[in-house]
Every structure is written in C-alpha cells, then in structure tokens.
Amino acid sequence: MAELNRLKIPKEDILRMMGEKGGKTSIELVRKELGIPDSLLSSVLEELEKEDLISISDKDMELTNKGKERSNELLKKHIAIENYFRDVKGQQRAHRLAHILEHYISEEVMKNINELKKLRGKGKPLAELDFHEEGLMADILIEDDRLFERLVSMGIFLGKKIELLEKLPNGIIVKINGKKYILDRGIAKHIKVIEL
Amino acid sequence: MRRVKVLLIGQPNVGKSSLLNSIVGPKVIISNYPGTTVEIAQAEKIIDRVKFLFTDTPGIYSISDRSGEEKVTEKALFEEKVDVALIIVDATALERSLYILLQIVEAEIPCILALNFVEEAWKKGIKVDHRELERILGIPVVPINPISKNGLNELLEKLKEIKKESIGFRIKYDEHIEKAIEKISLQLRDSELPKRFIAIRILERDEDFYKFLNSEDVIKKVRKNMSDKYPDFSENIAITRYGTAAFIARKVVRIAHLKKEKSLEEKIDSILLHKIWGPLSTIMIFLITFGILLYLGNLMQATLMDSTKSLSSLLGITGKSVFKFALAQSLKGLAAGISIALPYVFIFYVLLGLFEDAGLLPRFIVNTDRYLRKLGLPGKAFIPLTLGLGCSVPATRATRVLVSEREKFYTASFLSFVPCSSRTAIIMGIVGYYGGVRLAIYVFITLGMAAFLWALAIRGKFVDKREPLLLELPPYRKPLVKNIIVKSWFRMRDFVYIVIPLLILGGILYGILEALNFTYAVVKPLSFITSWLNLPDATIIPLLFGFLQKDLTGAMLVSVLGKGASLPLTSIQIYTFGVAAAIGIPCINAFGMLIKEFGLRKAVILTFVSITYGIVLAGLIQKIFLLL
Ligand SMILES: Nc1nc2c(ncn2[C@@H]2O[C@H](COP(=O)(O)OP(=O)(O)OP(=O)(O)O)[C@@H](O)[C@H]2O)c(=O)[nH]1
Ligand SMILES: [Mg+2]
Numbered sequence: 001m002a003e004l005n006r007l008k009i010p011k012e013d014i015l016r017m018m019g020e021k022g023g024k025t026s027i028e029l030v031r032k033e034l035g036i037p038d039s040l041l042s043s044v045l046e047e048l049e050k051e052d053l054i055s056i057s058d059k060d061m062e063l064t065n066k067g068k069e070r071s072n073e074l075l076k077k078h079i080a081i082e083n084y085f086r087d088v089k090g091q092q093r094a095h096r097l098a099h100i101l102e103h104y105i106s107e108e109v110m111k112n113i114n115e116l117k118k119l120r121g122k123g124k125p126l127a128e129l130d131f132h133e134e135g136l137m138a139d140i141l142i143e144d145d146r147l148f149e150r151l152v153s154m155g156i157f158l159g160k161k162i163e164l165l166e167k168l169p170n171g172i173i174v175k176i177n178g179k180k181y182i183l184d185r186g187i188a189k190h191i192k193v194i195e196l
Numbered sequence: 197m198r199r200v201k202v203l204l205i206g207q208p209n210v211g212k213s214s215l216l217n218s219i220v221g222p223k224v225i226i227s228n229y230p231g232t233t234v235e236i237a238q239a240e241k242i243i244d245r246v247k248f249l250f251t252d253t254p255g256i257y258s259i260s261d262r263s264g265e266e267k268v269t270e271k272a273l274f275e276e277k278v279d280v281a282l283i284i285v286d287a288t289a290l291e292r293s294l295y296i297l298l299q300i301v302e303a304e305i306p307c308i309l310a311l312n313f314v315e316e317a318w319k320k321g322i323k324v325d326h327r328e329l330e331r332i333l334g335i336p337v338v339p340i341n342p343i344s345k346n347g348l349n350e351l352l353e354k355l356k357e358i359k360k361e362s363i364g365f366r367i368k369y370d371e372h373i374e375k376a377i378e379k380i381s382l383q384l385r386d387s388e389l390p391k392r393f394i395a396i397r398i399l400e401r402d403e404d405f406y407k408f409l410n411s412e413d414v415i416k417k418v419r420k421n422m423s424d425k426y427p428d429f430s431e432n433i434a435i436t437r438y439g440t441a442a443f444i445a446r447k448v449v450r451i452a453h454l455k456k457e458k459s460l461e462e463k464i465d466s467i468l469l470h471k472i473w474g475p476l477s478t479i480m481i482f483l484i485t486f487g488i489l490l491y492l493g494n495l496m497q498a499t500l501m502d503s504t505k506s507l508s509s510l511l512g513i514t515g516k517s518v519f520k521f522a523l524a525q526s527l528k529g530l531a532a533g534i535s536i537a538l539p540y541v542f543i544f545y546v547l548l549g550l551f552e553d554a555g556l557l558p559r560f561i562v563n564t565d566r567y568l569r570k571l572g573l574p575g576k577a578f579i580p581l582t583l584g585l586g587c588s589v590p591a592t593r594a595t596r597v598l599v600s601e602r603e604k605f606y607t608a609s610f611l612s613f614v615p616c617s618s619r620t621a622i623i624m625g626i627v628g629y630y631g632g633v634r635l636a637i638y639v640f641i642t643l644g645m646a647a648f649l650w651a652l653a654i655r656g657k658f659v660d661k662r663e664p665l666l667l668e669l670p671p672y673r674k675p676l677v678k679n680i681i682v683k684s685w686f687r688m689r690d691f692v693y694i695v696i697p698l699l700i701l702g703g704i705l706y707g708i709l710e711a712l713n714f715t716y717a718v719v720k721p722l723s724f725i726t727s728w729l730n731l732p733d734a735t736i737i738p739l740l741f742g743f744l745q746k747d748l749t750g751a752m753l754v755s756v757l758g759k760g761a762s763l764p765l766t767s768i769q770i771y772t773f774g775v776a777a778a779i780g781i782p783c784i785n786a787f788g789m790l791i792k793e794f795g796l797r798k799a800v801i802l803t804f805v806s807i808t809y810g811i812v813l814a815g816l817i818q819k820i821f822l823l824l
Contacts, residue, residue, distance in 0.1 A: 008452045009323040035326070035339050037315045106368035109439040116435070145401050145430040146260055147664075152434045153207075153258030154668065155292035157442070166469050170566045170575070171665050173469055178320060179289055180465075180671075182562050184664035 010036045010044045012074055015053065015063070019071030023063040030061075116158045123192035127172055127185075129164040135193030137162050137176075142190050151187070155179060162193060199247045199279075202355055203272060205300065206284035207293055208255030209670050211312045213237075214342035215284060216252040219352075222682045224252050227552035228673050231255070231579065234265040234596040236272055246356050251278075254596075257292075259299045260402055264596035264604065270404070273305070274389060280358045281307040282351075287317035287324045287339075290449055294441035297333075298367055304390045308354050310347075311339045321452035328448045333365045343676075367440050372426055373399070373433060376418050383414040400430050461672050468559045469669075478563040481556075485547050489540065490624060496539035497625065518711040525707030526700045531751070534696070540617035540624075541691050544586050545684035552683075553675035557582070558667055565665055571648070572655035574598055575665045577607040584614035586687060588786040591616075592793055599663045605794055605802075606658035612780050612806035613647035615640065618695075618746035619778045625750045627774035630763050639774040646779055646813055694785060698745040706741060706752065715756075728815040729772050731765070732757065739777060743807075746783050772818045779810025 013034050018025050031041060045061070048054045053067035063071055123138035137160050142148040151157075155177055165180070166173040172188040174181055183191070204212045208230030217223055220239040225232060237252040253272050254265035261267045273281070281300050285293040300307055311326055330337040336354040340347035368374065380395035385408050387394070397405040398415055406412060422429050467473045551557060557579065565575030573581075576597050584591035588611045595604040615623060628636035709715045715737060722736045729735075734756040742749035753773070757763050763770065781787055781803040790799035 009321070009450050010318075013323070035314065037318055039315070040318060105440060105443055106436075109436060109443050110370065112443065113432075113435055113439045116439075146262065148431055149258060149260050149400065149434045150262060150666070152438045153260070153292060153295050154666075155289060155295075157438050158435070165465070166471075168469070168471055168474075168562065168566075170569070171562070173465075173562070173669070177289060177291065180669040182665060182667050182669060184666060186662075186664045187666060 007040070007044050007047055010034070010040060011048055011053075014044065014048065015067060015071040016074045018054070018061070018063050019068070019075050023068060023071075024060065026060050027056075028059065112159075119158060119194070121192075123194045126162070126164065126174070126183075126188045126191040126193050127167060129162075129193060129195075131164060131166070134161050134163045134196050136160070136196060137191060138194045139192040140190060141192065142187070147187075154181065156181065156183075156191075161196070162191075197242070197245060197247050199249065200355060200358070201249045201251070201277070201279045203251045203253060203278040203281050204284060205253055205269065205273065205281050205296075206255060207257050207286065207289075207296055208232075208668070210255065210284045210286045210293065211342055212255065212284050213252050215282075215310065215312070215340065216250055218342040218345055219348060220250060222686075225683050225686055226679055227549075227557075227683070228555045228670050229552060229557045229579075230668050230670065231265065231576075231597045232552075234268070234594055236268060243352055244356070248352075248355065256296065258296050259303075259397070260400065261404070263599045268596070273300070274303070277388070278305065280355060281305045282310055282355065283307050284310045284312055287311050287313045288320060288322060290324055291438075291442050291445040294444055295438055298365070298437055298441055301333075301335075301365060302367065302390075302396060303393045306358055307335055308351070308358065309333065309335060309337045310351055311337060312342065314339045315341065323450045323452075325448045325450070329444070332444055332447060335365075365444075367437055369433060369436050372422065373429060373436075376422055376429070379418055380409075380414060383410050384408050385410060396433065400433055464672060465559070465669075468556070469562060474559070474563040475566070478560050481551075481560075488547065489543050489620070492543050493539045493621070493624060494628075496543075497535055497621075500535035500539065518708060521711040522704045522707030525710070525755070526703035530696065530700050530703065538688075538691075540621045541586065541688055542684065544617050544620075545687045546680060548582070548586060549680035549683045550675050553673060553679060555670045555672040558669045561667060562665075562669070569662075571610075571651040572659040573607055573610065573651075574603050574663050576667070577603070577610070580607055581610060581614055584611045584616060585620075586617055587690070588614070588616050588782055589690065589789045590687070592786060592789040595793065600661070602658045602660070603663065605798060606655070608790065608794070609650070609654075609802055609806065610647055611786070612782075612802075612810070613643045613650065615643060615778055616746070616782060619782060621747065622742075622749050622777055623774050626753060626777075627770055630765070631767050631770040631774075635767055635771055636774070638771060639778060642775050642813075642817065643778060646775075646810070649813075650809070695745060695747065698784075699747055702741050702744045702748045703751075705744075706737070706748075725811060729776055729811065730815070730818055731769055731773055735773060739773075742777055743783055743787075746777075749777050768818055768821055772814045775814040775817065776811050779813065780807035 013036070014030055017030065017033060027041075027045070030036065031038070036044065045054070045056060048067075049056055052064055053070060054061050054063055119136075119138040121139060123135075126135070129135050137156070137158055140148065140151060140156070140158060142151065160176050163175040164172065165175055168182075169185075171182045171184050174183060204216055206212050209228065209232070213224045213226045213233050216237070216239060217226060220241045223239045224237045231254070233252060233254045235254070239250050239252075241248050241250065251272060253269040256266045256269045259270060259273075261270055272278075283293075283297050283300060285297065297307070297309060309329070311324060311329075314324070317324060324339075326337045326339050336358075338347055338351045338354055340351055342348075369377070376399055377392055377395045380398055381391040384391050384394055387408055389408075394405050394408050398409065399418075406415070409415060426432070468477055551560075560582075561575050561578045564578050568575060568577055577595075579597060580591045580594040583594050591611055591614070592608050595607050598604045598607060623636050623639050627639050706715075709718070715734070718740065719733050719736055722740075723733050725739075726733050726736050735753065737756050738749045738752035741752050753763070757765070765773070781790065787799060787803050790802060794802075
C-alpha cells in the first residue's frame with residue numbers, strides 16, 4: 001500500500017467540506033465542524049495552500065480550480081455512504097433511521113460473520129508466529145463462553161490482524177488494532193492464526 | 197430544580213475518572229492502568245439550574261462480570277435508576293468500545309457517547325467521523341478531552357437535553373437466536389429491565405440474570421433444542437455484537453497508514469517486557485525506589501523529629517496531673533505520626549504515582565506474575581500488594597480486581613507481610629535507628645521469608661483453579677505533575693484525617709492509663725507473650741497500641757523503656773520486636789476494611805492468625821538464633 005501522509009485525512013475532510021459549502025468557508029468553521037486539533041490545523045492548511053488547492057486570505061479560505069476538482073472527486077466517493085443518511089435531522093428521525101439501518105447492517109454483519117466462520121478450524125497456534133510477525137486470527141477455540149466473550153469484548157476477535165511481540169514463559173504479548181495485551185499461554189494455545 | 201443522574205461508564209482506562217474530575221474538580225484517583233477505580237464515587241454539580249449527580253464507575257469491557265469491581269458497575273447500572281449513561285469511548289479503539297455501548301443500548305438505558313482520545317487517534321492516523329457515528333447510532337456523540345476540557349460544555353448541554361426515548365441502535369441476531377430470545381422473554385418476571393435484554397444475558401449464560409426466570413427449566417429446554425443445531429450459539433451472540441460494532445466502526449473510521457517506525461514505546465517494551473531483562477529491571481526499579489524511600493524518609497524524619505521535639509519542649513508541658521500527662525502523650529503521638537510516618541507515606545505515594553501514570557504497573561504485573569504464581573497468587577495481585585506498601589486499607593479494597601472470592605482473600609492475607617509506610621517507619625525508625633540499618637534490612641528479609649512460609653502452609657487451601665492472565669498493557673504516557681500531587685494528597689488525606697486523630701487519641705488513652713497506674717493491669721496478664729519473645733514485659737504496650745495505630749508503636753516503645761539515644765535492649769531483642777510488630781494485619785483501620793470486604797468472621801480469623809503467626813515466628817527465630 002502506498003505510504004500515506006498523516007495529514008491526508010484532515011486535508012480530504014477540509015476539501016470535501018469546502019466543496020459542500022460551494023467552495024468557500026472560514027477557518028473558524030473548519031475548526032468547529034471538523035474538530036481538527038489546533039496542533040494539526042495550521043500545518044494542514046499550509047500544505048493545502050502549498051499544493052495550490054486552496055487560497056487563504058485573512059480568516060477566509062477558498063478552493064482553487066485544482067482544489068474544486070479534487071473536492072468533487074471526494075464528494076462523489078462520500079455520496080455512496082451519505083445516501084443512507086440523506087436529509088436526516090433530529091433525534092426522532094435518526095431513531096427511525098437507526099431501525100432501518102439495523103436491518104441493513106445486520107445483513108452485512110451476518111455476511112461478514114459467515115465469511116469469518118469459514119476461517120474456523122484453520123491455522124496454527126499463535127505461539128508459532130515469529131517475533132514481530134503478523135497473522136490473521138482464524139479461530140478462538142475457547143470452551144468457556146464467558147471467557148470467550150471477555151476476549152471478544154477486549155477486541156480479540158476473529159479475522160483481526162495480530163502481531164506477536166514477545167513470548168514469555170507465562171504468556172504471549174501481542175498487538176491487535178494498535179492495543180497491546182498479554183495473553184496467558186493457556187489462552188494463546190487456543191488461538192489459531194493464518195500467516196499473512 | 198431538575199435533577200439528572202448521570203452514570204459514567206466505559207471500558208477500563210478510557211478516562212472516565214478523568215472526565216469526572218474535569219467536570220466537578222478533583223474527586224477521584226486517575227492512573228494509567230486498567231482497573232484504577234474499584235468503587236463507586238459520586239459528585240454533584242449544579243449547572244444552569246440543573247442539578248447533575250455524576251457517578252464514576254470501575255471500567256468494564258462488557259456486561260459480563262468476571263471480577264469484583266465489575267460487579268460494582270453492574271449494580272450501579274441495573275439496580276439504581278439512572279437518567280442517562282454517559283459512555284466514554286476510546287477513539288483509538290472504537291470497535292471494541294462500541295461493543296459495550298451496544299450492550300448498554302440493549303438494556304434500553306438512554307445514553308450519550310463521549311469520544312475521548314481524539315487527538316491521540318489523529319496522531320495515529322485514525323479519524324473518527326463523529327457526526328456519522330451519531331447518525332448511525334441514533335444517540336448524541338460528543339468529542340471531548342478531559343485534560344484540555346474541550347467539548348465539556350457541549351457534553352453538558354446534551355446531558356441536559358436527554359430524553360427517555362434517546363435509545364439508539366438495536367442489534368439483530370440470527371433467526372434462531374431471535375427466536376430463542378423471544379421464547380425466553382415470555383417466561384420472565386416483570387422488572388425494570390427490558391425483557392429482550394434479560395433474555396440475551398441469560399442466553400449468554402450470565403447467571404446474575406437467572407433470577408428473572410420463572411423457572412430455570414425454560415433455559416435448559418431452549419438450550420437443549422438449540423445446541424443440536426447450533427452448538428455455539430452463545431458465542432454467536434458475542435460474535436454478532438462485535439461484528440456489528442466492527443461494521444459501524446468501519447463506516448465511521450478512516451485510517452491513514454503511517455510509516456512504521458520503532459517508537460520509543462517499542463524500545464522501552466523490548467526491555468521491560470523481555471524474558472530476562474523484564475523481571476531484572478522490575479526488581480532494580482523496586483530496589484532503587486526502596487533505596488530512595490529510605491534515604492529521603494530518613495532525611496525528612498530527622499528534620500521533622502527535631503522540629504517537633506523543640507516544639508513540645510517549647511510548650512513545656514510537664515507535671516504529674518492526669519490531664520497534663522495525657523496531653524503530653526497525645527502530643528508525643530502526634531509528633532510520632534508526623535515525623536516518622538509522613539515522610540514515608542508522602543515519598544512513597546509520589547513515586548507510586550509516577551509509575552502508575554507512566555504506565556509501568558501493568559509491565560510489572562507481567563514480570564512478577566511468574567513468581568507470584570509460585571506463591572499461588574494471581575498476577576494481578578501485584579496491584580493490591582504494591583498499594584499495600586503505602587497503606588493496607590486501600591490495598592485491601594483493591595483486591596477487588598481479582599476474580600474469585602478465594603483469590604481475593606488469599607491475596608489480602610499477604611498484606612500481613614507487605615510493610616505499609618507505617619510499618620516501614622517502625623522498622624526504619626526503631627530497628628534501623630537503634631539497631632543499625634543492617635538489622636532493619638534483616639527485618640525486611642524476614643518479612644519476605646514469613647510470606648513464603650505462609651504461602652507454603654496455606655496455599656493448598658485457597659488455590660484451586662488458576663485464573664488465566666489476561667491483561668491490556670496501556671501505552672506509556674508522560675505523567676502529569678498535577679495529577680501526581682492531587683493523587684498523593686488523596687491518598688495521604690486518609691492518613692491525615694483518620695490516622696492522626698487516632699494517634700492523638702491513642703496517646704491520650706495511654707497517658708491516662710499510665711498516670712492512673714493502669715498499664716500494669718494490662719501488662720501482667722499478657723506477659724506470656726513478652727516472655728515468649730524474650731522482651732521486657734512493658735513492651736506489650738507498644739505492641740498492643742500499635743494495633744490501634746501502627747505509628748504509635750515507636751513513640752511508645754521509647755516512652756515505656758526509657759529515653760535517650762539507646763534502648764535497654766540487645767540487638768536481637770530489637771530485631772524480635774521489629775518482626776513481631778511488623779507481621780500481621782497491621783491496625784484497626786485495616787481490620788475494618790477486611791470486615792467490609794470479607795465479613796466479620798473471616799476478618800477476625802485472618803487478623804488473629806496473622807498476628808499470632810508473627811509473634812510465634814519472631815520468638816522462634818530468636819530462640820534458634822540464641823542456640824547457635
Ligand atoms: N492524553 C490524554 N490522556 C488522557 C485523556 N483522558 C484520560 N487520559 C489518561 O488516561 C489514563 C486513564 O484515565 P482514567 O480517568 O483513570 O481512566 P478510567 O476510565 O477511570 O480507568 P479505570 O478506572 O481503570 O476504568 C490516565 O493516565 C489519564 O491521564 C485525554 O483526553 N488525553
Ligand atoms: Mg477510573
């Protein structure tokens with residue numbers, strides 16, 4: 001995957017938001033609506049200006065032609081998701097919407113879960129990964145339902161990438177979704193992974 | 197005035213306590229490890245003519261309690277009526293944070309989501325679209341930062357507007373699970389909680405909810421019917437819930453893949469979590485801490501001692517009347533408390549706060565787990581035992597992070613051997629001062645040995661099933677000086693408010709007994725103890741009063757035996773006295789907390805047995821030593 005700059009997301013957000021507002025907005029509004037930390041905002045704006053996507057005058061900002069083009073592309077991408085939520089305002093309707101979504105989401109979820117289930121029974125024990133090797137959790141074969149649920153609620157879930165950091169006599173240290181855990185050897189031996 | 201009851205809830209270490217403190221001012225202890233808060237804390241605040249009652253709770257990964265502190269949260273959630281659950285969510289781990297949120301929504305409790313660690317997420321290249329999240333979930337979502345206080349006003353506005361109907365997204369499970377939910381729902385007693393929620397809990401084998409069933413036959417029947425065709429249907433509930441959370445997260449989170457570089461955290465962890473360097477560095481850190489503690493403690497003690505001495509001679513209270521004697525003794529008690537214990541308490545808590553906030557404690561758990569296991573202790577026992585170096589009272593309460601009742605009690609019993617700051621002060625102030633530092637170190641080593649023998653003797657009775665080690669290791673953070681100071685004060689506050697009055701009271705009591713010549717009546721019947729220890733009869737007084745308040749021990753020993761720079765005791769007697777005074781449930785406060793956590797019977801037995809053990813052991817060692 002191409003290396004992405006950490007300013008990519010805020011930059012895209014600003015472009016999209018400006019597109020939605022017809023190409024013009026103020027810095028204050030950007031800060032308010034997008035919630036970009038102040039520490040980032042100035043460098044983001046600086047880059048956008050350097051790339052000739054926006055022009056800033058005092059407290060207002062405007063898209064350049066090149067900026068408008070980029071903004072349009074981004075908007076189109078976004079519309080696919082937006083479709084579901086068009087013209088939703090207020091709690092009541094959001095609530096009703098959530099109920100429609102519920103069905104939509106559960107179908108998708110079920111589809112994904114069925115995919116996940118195909119992974120089950122495959123893979124090798126977690127401890128066989130090398131140091132700093134990443135694998136995909138294919139199965140968690142834990143009899144105790146409550147312990148299984150605990151692992152899941154901690155984010156230790158089927159289909160997730162898992163990186164092995166250290167093997168200790170009492171447990172294995174892993175990283176999942178950027179969080180670190182120590183898993184008892186007794187738990188780790190029931191986690192099966194597929195090499196990536 | 198309108199009242200709004202707000203329950204702060206969320207996964208461990210997401211900043212619940214930080215949020216409470218930032219809204220109502222410093223009230224609870226904040227640390228960088230999961231499981232800091234182990235009890236409910238409440239605080240009121242009136243904002244724009246609305247009276248908010250905020251309740252901080254221990255963190256829970258999900259509604260499925262495994263340990264004591266999680267039960268506390270569930271009780272707060274389900275047994276008391278709350279107007280709104282304020283769910284604090286970690287933006288860097290949205291997926292799993294949504295898991296618990298979806299569970300609370302299942303319980304149909306109105307909720308608001310506070311999105312914390314937004315800036316941390318940005319730094320990791322994670323962006324959460326909170327508006328989208330709000331739309332999907334159908335509940336208000338507010339980004340916050342408890343440290344800079346950003347977003348708090350908006351959050352309070354949303355809390356004010358909350359209505360009963362603000363109940364969000366509902367998960368739909370597989371057909372067969374939905375059917376089972378329906379079947380069980382029909383067989384439930386009426387209660388405040390929604391039937392669907394209870395039915396799901398029951399299907400997930402949460403026995404706390406079986407009490408809502410008309411008869412347990414229903415669940416057996418449903419399970420039997422299901423398990424033929426769907427052998428792991430309970431698992432599927434968790435999987436669907438997580439799947440839904442993951443799905444929603446995917447819709448609102450965007451991740452920019454940052455260049456992978458070895459961060460400072462990885463570098464530190466490659467040492468602290470190393471097979472060999474990990475345990476070694478943990479021991480080193482502890483020895484250094486102890487060294488600093490003893491060195492600075494001694495230094496402060498000497499200065500404080502001098503100034504309190506000159507103060508009491510300045511007041512010039514001498515004389516023979518009961519009143520004057522009592523007054524003099526109470527001043528002595530006070531002086532002892534301040535000059536002996538305070539330095540140890542204060543310095544210890546500052547150092548502990550540093551380790552906690554940096555995120556070192558969970559690493560220490562990993563490294564000590566292997567050795568604690570050998571004593572039959574679970575790895576997480578490290579936290580209460582470490583807190584025990586400060587004071588046994590909060591340490592006893594902290595045993596709640598453990599899973600089984602037995603584990604908790606067994607761990608609490610080891611607080612008999614962990615020298616709290618008052619006991620450290622006795623060992624250093626008496627044994628070290630009159631017998632030399634080396635002798636004091638022997639006492640510390642004896643405590644360790646005593647703990648080891650204790651484990652050998654009773655572990656068989658307490659350790660049955662081994663609870664697997666499963667722990668999240670938080671990121672390292674730069675400790676905030678302000679937090680450490682506030683925290684140290686909170687922890688010392690108990691010392692100042694409870695211990696110091698007890699010191700004065702103990703002093704008065706002793707003064708009266710002495711002036712009326714009653715001490716003799718106490719000394720005589722208990723002389724069998726002192727003669728076993730081969731100590732002068734009068735030493736029973738400091739030993740006894742020590743139970744009222746440990747810090748009285750030192751001052752009283754000096755006052756019953758004599759004055760000046762030496763005690764009429766041999767080195768071996770000083771050592772024996774130190775061991776006998778240090779082993780056992782230390783004082784009446786710790787005893788009270790034991791009653792609270794484990795009941796009167798267990799508390800009495802443990803206290804009696806541990807103190808007897810200390811006395812028997814001290815006498816025995818002395819006899820063996822004298823034979824050699
Ligand atoms: N950088 C940063 N750190 C935070 C923020 N909020 C909380 N923290 C830190 O996160 C850690 C955990 O905070 P707590 O408030 O103790 O968390 P908790 O949810 O009460 O944790 P438990 O009581 O263990 O469940 C502490 O070290 C805080 O200083 C934040 O917005 N930014
Ligand atoms: Mg807390």
